[in-house]
Amino acid sequence: MTRARRLFLAAACALMGAGPAFAHKPSDSYLSLRLQHDRLDGRWDIALRDLDVVLDLDRNEDGRIDWGEVRTRLAEIDRYALGHLRVAAAAPCALGVADHRVDRHSDGAYVVLALGGSCAGGESLSIDYSLLFDVDAQHRGLLKLDIVDGADTHVVTAVFPADRRQQVFPLQGVSAGTQLLGYLRDGVIHIAAGYDHLLFLLALLLPAVLVRRQGAWVPVPNVAPAAGSVVKTVTAFTLAHSATLALATLGVVSLPARLTESAIAASVLLTAIDNLVAVLPSKRWIVAFAFGLVHGFGFASVLADLDLPRSSLALSLVGFNLGVETGQLILVALFIPLAYAARRKSMYQPVVLQGGSIAIAVLAAGWLIDRSLNLGLMPF
Amino acid sequence: MTTFRLVALAVPLLGAWLTAGAAAPYRPASDSEVLERLPAGRDRAADRAVRAMRALLARDPADLDVALRLAQWQLQKARATSDPRQLGQAQAVLAPWWNETAPPVPVLLLRATIRQSSHAFDAARGDLEQATAREPGNAQAWLTLATIQQVTGDLAGAARSCEHTQPAASATIATICRAAVDGVAGQAARAYAALDALTSRERLANEPVAVQTWAMTLQAELAERLDRGSDAEHWYRTSLAKDPGDAYTLAAYADFLLDANRPGDVAALVASDTPVDNLLLRRAQADRLLGSADAAVGARALSDRFAALRARGDRVHLREEARFRLALEQTPDIALDLALQNWAVQKEPLDARIALECALAAGKPHAADAVVRWIDATRLEGRQIAALAQRVRAP
Known part of the structure; x- marks a missing residue:
C-alpha cells in the first residue's frame, strides 16, 4: 500500500468516526484519599490495561491479563505508581502500599492499591500527579479527598489532566x-x-x-x-x-x-x-x-x-x-x-x-x- | 461553612465515580483467573513492531518518522477496536510537537484527527486550514477538513474541500466525499446515483476496505433517506460483509432496524455485552422494545459509563446520553438539555433528530425551532426527520 493510500485509511476513519463510536472512555485512575490528623490513607484504582502499556503485564502474550500476571508484578506496579504520585503537607508525605485488590469499573478491571502513610501537619495538601501522562496524554487522575477534622469531614474532588498535574488543597477550607x-x-x-x-x-x-x-x-x-x-x-x-x-x-x-x-x-x-x-x-x-x-x-x-x-x-x-x-x-x-x-x-x-x-x-x-x-x- | 456546604453538594455528582460500576474490591482466588481481555486480542507481529517503535522513541522522542508511524498505527487501532485509549497514546507520542503552532504537516493531520475525536472541532479545523494552506495539494488534509466541516454544519465549506481532494487523490475519494455532503444537503438522490455508478462499476474494489465500507455504508444511509428500505438493508449488509466489526456501520444498521420496528434483529446484530457504548445503547433500546430483562442491565451499564465520562469532564457523548435519557431513562427534560448542548457543537442528521425528538417529548417544541430552521435551510431529507420537523412546526 502506498503512503498516500495509507493516509486515506486514516481519513476514512476520521469521516466514519465522526460520531464517537467508542468503547468506554479514555483512561482514568481513581485516587481516593483520607487525611486524618497526621495519617493519610486511601485507595488508588489503576486500570490493568493502562499498566499493561507501561509494564507489559501480559507476559504470555495471550491477549488476556490473569491474576498471576498481576500478582507476580505487584512490587513493580507499586514502584511505578508511587513514583508518579507526590503528596506533601508541611513536608513530603511518606506513602506505602499496604494491600492489593482487584475491582471492576465501567471500563474494565483495575488493580486497587491500599495506600497508607503519614503526613505531618500543614495548612494545605499539595498533590503532584504524573501517572501515565507520558504514554497517554488524555489520561486523567480523578481525586476524592476526605479531610477529617474532628467530627467534620470535608470532601474535595478534583481532576488531574496532563496540563494540571500539581494542585493544592487547603486543609480547612480556609486557613x-x-x-x-x-x-x-x-x-x-x-x-x-x-x-x-x-x-x-x-x-x-x-x-x-x-x-x-x-x-x-x-x-x-x-x-x-x-x-x-x-x-x-x-x-x-x-x-x-x-x-x-x-x-x-x-x-x-x-x-x-x-x-x-x-x-x-x-x-x-x-x-x-x-x-x-x-x-x-x-x-x-x-x-x-x-x-x-x-x-x-x-x-x-x-x-x-x-x-x-x-x-x-x-x-x-x-x-x-x-x-x-x-x-x-x-x-x-x-x-x-x-x-x-x-x-x-x-x-x-x-x-x-x-x-x-x-x-x-x-x-x-x-x-x-x-x-x-x-x-x-x-x-x- | 458555606464553602464546605457547596463542596458537599457537589460531591454526590463528582464523587459518583467511586460507586459507579465499582463493586467491592476483592483478591482473586487463583492465579489463572482472567481479569482483563485486551481489545481485539493481541496481534503479536504488530505488538513487536509497536514495541520496537516505542524503544526507538524512548531513545529519541523527537524522531519524527517513527513518531508519525506509531501515532498513525495507534489511530487506526483506535478505530478498529473502538478504543479511545489509543487516541491519548497517539497524542503522547506526538508530545514533542503537540503544542507547536506550526508543526510539520503530517503532525497537523494527526493532531486534527485526535482533536476532532474529542470534539475540539475549532482547533482541529485550524490545524487543517493551516495544513491545506501550506500544502494545497494535500488531499488527506482536504478530506479530513471536509469531514469536520460537515459534522459542524458547514456544508458549503465541506463541498469545496471535497473538490480540492480531486487533483491529488483518486476520483473515487472525491466522489464519496461529495456524495456525503450532497446527501445531507437536499441532493440525496443525486448522491445515491453517483455512488451507485461507483459501486456498480466495481471501481471501488481497488480501494482499501475502509474506503469501500465507507462508500457502502454511505449508500445505505442515502437509501434510507430516500425511503428505499430494501436498498438500505442491502448496502448495510454488504458493508458489514466486508468489515463485520465496523462500529459505525453496526450502529447505523441498528438504527435502521429500530426504525423498521425490528428490535429482534438488533438483538441478533449486537451482543448484549458489547464494549462499544453506541452499540450498547441500541441494544438496550431493542431489549426494552422486546420487554427483555437485559434492558435494565444495559441501561445500568450505560448509566455507569456516562457517569464515568462526566466525572472526567468529557463532553463527547452528549448525543448518545441525550438518546439514553430519552429512550431508556425517559427523562425528556434532561435529554432535551443534552441534545441542545450537543446541537450547538454537532449538526449531523442524528443530532437534528435527537433534538427534535427530545423537544417533542419534553413538550417544548419551540426549543427545537433552530433545528427546524436548519433542516429547512439545508433541505435535509428523510421520512422521520420530515415528520418530526412537521410536528415541531405545528404541534
Missing part, C-alpha cells in the same frame, strides 16, 4: 488565620448591629466623666478618675460576658433565648434608670460585671446561629470575642473624649446624661415588654 479574621469581623458586626449591647455600654459610660456626690453628679476634676472608671467598667463587662459566652458556646450552661434577651433589655433599663436615680450599687464595675454575665449569653446565641464546625470552636470563640471587644473599644474611643470635653458644659447633664438615659430607658422598656411577652413588635 486558621482567615477563619479567625472572619469570626472577628462577625463579632464587630454583631456589636455594631446589636443596639441593646451598644446602648447598655453607652448607659454605663454616660456618667463615666462624672462622679456621684451625695446623689448628685459632678464633673471629674481631671482625666485620671474618668479613665480609671472607663477601664474598670469595660474590663469588668468584658470578663463577665467572655465567661458566659464561653460557657454557653461550649454547652456548659444553656438558657432559653427569651429569658436572656429579656434580661438584657432589663439590664439596659436598670442601668439607664440608675443614671437618673441611684438604684444600683455605686461601684459601676460591679454593675458592668453582673450585667455582662447576661450579655454573654446573648453573644453566645449569635455565635450559635453562625453554625460553627465543632472543630474550630475555640478559634471562633476567641475570634468572635475579640471582635466584640474591638467594637466596644471603638465606641469607647469615640464617646469618651467627647464626653470628657463636654462634661462641664451646662447641657451635658440635662441633655446628654438625663435626656440620653431617658431615651435609652424608654427603648429598653419597649424591648423588655416586647421580648418577655414575645410580641415581636420592635423593629430591632
Whole structure:
C-alpha cells in the first residue's frame, strides 16, 4: 500500500468516526484519599490495561491479563505508581502500599492499591500527579479527598489532566488565620448591629466623666478618675460576658433565648434608670460585671446561629470575642473624649446624661415588654 | 461553612465515580483467573513492531518518522477496536510537537484527527486550514477538513474541500466525499446515483476496505433517506460483509432496524455485552422494545459509563446520553438539555433528530425551532426527520 493510500485509511476513519463510536472512555485512575490528623490513607484504582502499556503485564502474550500476571508484578506496579504520585503537607508525605485488590469499573478491571502513610501537619495538601501522562496524554487522575477534622469531614474532588498535574488543597477550607479574621469581623458586626449591647455600654459610660456626690453628679476634676472608671467598667463587662459566652458556646450552661434577651433589655433599663436615680450599687464595675454575665449569653446565641464546625470552636470563640471587644473599644474611643470635653458644659447633664438615659430607658422598656411577652413588635 | 456546604453538594455528582460500576474490591482466588481481555486480542507481529517503535522513541522522542508511524498505527487501532485509549497514546507520542503552532504537516493531520475525536472541532479545523494552506495539494488534509466541516454544519465549506481532494487523490475519494455532503444537503438522490455508478462499476474494489465500507455504508444511509428500505438493508449488509466489526456501520444498521420496528434483529446484530457504548445503547433500546430483562442491565451499564465520562469532564457523548435519557431513562427534560448542548457543537442528521425528538417529548417544541430552521435551510431529507420537523412546526 502506498503512503498516500495509507493516509486515506486514516481519513476514512476520521469521516466514519465522526460520531464517537467508542468503547468506554479514555483512561482514568481513581485516587481516593483520607487525611486524618497526621495519617493519610486511601485507595488508588489503576486500570490493568493502562499498566499493561507501561509494564507489559501480559507476559504470555495471550491477549488476556490473569491474576498471576498481576500478582507476580505487584512490587513493580507499586514502584511505578508511587513514583508518579507526590503528596506533601508541611513536608513530603511518606506513602506505602499496604494491600492489593482487584475491582471492576465501567471500563474494565483495575488493580486497587491500599495506600497508607503519614503526613505531618500543614495548612494545605499539595498533590503532584504524573501517572501515565507520558504514554497517554488524555489520561486523567480523578481525586476524592476526605479531610477529617474532628467530627467534620470535608470532601474535595478534583481532576488531574496532563496540563494540571500539581494542585493544592487547603486543609480547612480556609486557613486558621482567615477563619479567625472572619469570626472577628462577625463579632464587630454583631456589636455594631446589636443596639441593646451598644446602648447598655453607652448607659454605663454616660456618667463615666462624672462622679456621684451625695446623689448628685459632678464633673471629674481631671482625666485620671474618668479613665480609671472607663477601664474598670469595660474590663469588668468584658470578663463577665467572655465567661458566659464561653460557657454557653461550649454547652456548659444553656438558657432559653427569651429569658436572656429579656434580661438584657432589663439590664439596659436598670442601668439607664440608675443614671437618673441611684438604684444600683455605686461601684459601676460591679454593675458592668453582673450585667455582662447576661450579655454573654446573648453573644453566645449569635455565635450559635453562625453554625460553627465543632472543630474550630475555640478559634471562633476567641475570634468572635475579640471582635466584640474591638467594637466596644471603638465606641469607647469615640464617646469618651467627647464626653470628657463636654462634661462641664451646662447641657451635658440635662441633655446628654438625663435626656440620653431617658431615651435609652424608654427603648429598653419597649424591648423588655416586647421580648418577655414575645410580641415581636420592635423593629430591632 | 458555606464553602464546605457547596463542596458537599457537589460531591454526590463528582464523587459518583467511586460507586459507579465499582463493586467491592476483592483478591482473586487463583492465579489463572482472567481479569482483563485486551481489545481485539493481541496481534503479536504488530505488538513487536509497536514495541520496537516505542524503544526507538524512548531513545529519541523527537524522531519524527517513527513518531508519525506509531501515532498513525495507534489511530487506526483506535478505530478498529473502538478504543479511545489509543487516541491519548497517539497524542503522547506526538508530545514533542503537540503544542507547536506550526508543526510539520503530517503532525497537523494527526493532531486534527485526535482533536476532532474529542470534539475540539475549532482547533482541529485550524490545524487543517493551516495544513491545506501550506500544502494545497494535500488531499488527506482536504478530506479530513471536509469531514469536520460537515459534522459542524458547514456544508458549503465541506463541498469545496471535497473538490480540492480531486487533483491529488483518486476520483473515487472525491466522489464519496461529495456524495456525503450532497446527501445531507437536499441532493440525496443525486448522491445515491453517483455512488451507485461507483459501486456498480466495481471501481471501488481497488480501494482499501475502509474506503469501500465507507462508500457502502454511505449508500445505505442515502437509501434510507430516500425511503428505499430494501436498498438500505442491502448496502448495510454488504458493508458489514466486508468489515463485520465496523462500529459505525453496526450502529447505523441498528438504527435502521429500530426504525423498521425490528428490535429482534438488533438483538441478533449486537451482543448484549458489547464494549462499544453506541452499540450498547441500541441494544438496550431493542431489549426494552422486546420487554427483555437485559434492558435494565444495559441501561445500568450505560448509566455507569456516562457517569464515568462526566466525572472526567468529557463532553463527547452528549448525543448518545441525550438518546439514553430519552429512550431508556425517559427523562425528556434532561435529554432535551443534552441534545441542545450537543446541537450547538454537532449538526449531523442524528443530532437534528435527537433534538427534535427530545423537544417533542419534553413538550417544548419551540426549543427545537433552530433545528427546524436548519433542516429547512439545508433541505435535509428523510421520512422521520420530515415528520418530526412537521410536528415541531405545528404541534
